Amino acid sequence: MEHSGGIQASLSGRYATALFGLARDANQLDAVSQSLSTLRQALIESADLKRLVTSPLVNRKDAGKAITAVAGELGLDPATTSFLGVLAANQRLKAIESIIRDFNILVARHRGETSAEIVSAHPLDDGQIAALKTRLKSMVGSEVAVDLKVDPAILGGLVVRLGSRQIDGSIRTKLNALALAMKG
Structure with missing residues (x-):
């Protein structure tokens, strides 16, 4: 595994590193990067989506169903959709913006x-x-x-x-x- 600096020290960094490794090994870095970019833009534009990922009142099951539906509507790739399901199941959706930032750093390093x-x-x-x-x-x-x-x-x-x-x-x-x- 490549050295990823201090990124792995944070929760978001560990998730980003895991997603990066999966995407790299499956030769899907571009698809996952594009999906995360789409998701990030949707988080900026939609207050409802922002509430979904940050609210502690949404239980794991409901969050998983909602984020899967959102991923379908946004046309996200299967790897990113599956990853979002894992985040929902682990109640880590609130870290998605940091995970996207850390993932982008890892991709940039990978590309030099x-x-x-x-x-x-x-x-x-x-x-x-x-x-x-x-x-x-x-x-x-x-x-x-x-x-x-x-x-x-x-x-x-x-x-x-x-x-x-x-x-x-x-x-x-x-x-x-x-x-x-x-x-x-």
Whole structure:
């Protein structure tokens, strides 16, 4: 098994490592990655789905049935659907967002890419994403897999997390620094 750094130390990391190993061995990394991306987007867009995976009031059996139905509606691959059933049975659906993040890191490492998390105030278009990838590639010297998130609270600009480095060009941070400087 390949070295996966500190990812295996967390619960989400252990589940992500297990899913990664299964997907890699079955030559299904692309299919599982696409399904997880679809699921992640659905979690962002659907408050009901978000409640389903985070509510402690939904029992294992009901959660399993509901998540299987959701997986069918979203057109997720069989491996991901089965994995979600395991998460529901183990009452671990609430960790799905962290599992997706850790899985994406493992896939990026497997492909020789560096992972970057990019937070923007508004969704980025394809041209902006391509320009960001090019700029990040020139910084790190390898291909960069980006995990895009939207957080209107940053007001504008970007926050880029690249490994242990964070580049915070958000307007919120600049305004906070200005307010602090004005206090003297």
